[in-house]
Amino acid sequence: MAVTHGSFGRVRGGSHFIAPDNDITWGSGTFQIDGVGIVSVNEGSVEWTIDEPGGVVAFTTDTGDNDNVALFLGTFQPSTGGCFMEARFKFNSDSLGAVFAGFTETLALGTPVMPAEFATATMTYNGSGGMAGVSFDTDATTADFRALAGDAGASAGSTVAGDTVTNGIRANQTIAADEWYLVRVELGAGGHPRIYVGHDNRGMELIAEYTATAPVTNTDQFYAVLMFENRSSAARVFEVDYFMAEGSVDWEVT
Numbered sequence: 001m002a003v004t005h006g007s008f009g010r011v012r013g014g015s016h017f018i019a020p021d022n023d024i025t026w027g028s029g030t031f032q033i034d035g036v037g038i039v040s041v042n043e044g045s046v047e048w049t050i051d052e053p054g055g056v057v058a059f060t061t062d063t064g065d066n067d068n069v070a071l072f073l074g075t076f077q078p079s080t081g082g083c084f085m086e087a088r089f090k091f092n093s094d095s096l097g098a099v100f101a102g103f104t105e106t107l108a109l110g111t112p113v114m115p116a117e118f119a120t121a122t123m124t125y126n127g128s129g130g131m132a133g134v135s136f137d138t139d140a141t142t143a144d145f146r147a148l149a150g151d152a153g154a155s156a157g158s159t160v161a162g163d164t165v166t167n168g169i170r171a172n173q174t175i176a177a178d179e180w181y182l183v184r185v186e187l188g189a190g191g192h193p194r195i196y197v198g199h200d201n202r203g204m205e206l207i208a209e210y211t212a213t214a215p216v217t218n219t220d221q222f223y224a225v226l227m228f229e230n231r232s233s234a235a236r237v238f239e240v241d242y243f244m245a246e247g248s249v250d251w252e253v254t
Helices: none
Strands: 008-017 025-027 031-033 036-041 045-049 056-060 068-076 083-090 099-106 116-119 122-125 131-137 144-149 183-186 193-198 206-207 222-230 235-247
Touching: 008 068, 008 144, 036 099, 045 183, 068 083, 083 099, 083 193, 099 116, 099 183, 099 193, 116 131, 122 144, 131 183, 131 193, 144 193, 144 206, 222 235
Parallel strands: none
Antiparallel strands: 008 235, 025 045, 031 036, 036 068, 045 056, 056 235, 068 222, 083 183, 083 235, 099 131, 099 222, 116 122, 131 144, 183 193, 193 206
8 A cells, every 4th residue: 555644744853951061152153952953143152051950051142232042943834734833941131132932934044133023112023034923022111022923024914803913912921030931832734823921830821813814824934933132232141941843744745
């Protein structure tokens, strides 16, 4: 009997960082830690956190405003059966940093740019392709995690019919430094995201579900990304417990 599909239909990647290494200093270009791609604006360093269980790695950025570090996996195509990413992380300042966690079609593997940023009361969509995820940015008047989705440099889609959410949907979290945060982003096979945020020892809560219009093109290729960026001229520490992503094999013959 002919077999049209193989036995391994799901594509999984990521790390819980449970294999400590010597401290690492990085420069330009892309490198890997335990199968996770790393790229940044300017250099930085990596150290394993050994006073907490389960594998935690700390990324220290360079000292310039907008210096950053991006963890990435992929690419993933939603139409082949959907995909998701999930990450647990914390930062050492609740007033001088920014995070993006989710999927982005646009990722510069030389000098990465935050797919989306929030300043004062406005979300800016930097990526030229599709994106869906969570932005946390201390340039906001009220810093919070905000769910977002967009394409071609602009917001797209809605949570309910007719409700365009240009500036994101707040998670209404009380933000503090050195506390763990969870983000999970799912892209359905049709390109419809579901976005979750967890904090304060509670399970992940659904923040946004884009149901009326697919904000991203489901046949496009997306990187799963966890990215941190400075918001001052000083090095910042970004600790990651785990960063994972999963999708499906494309069984098409062409």
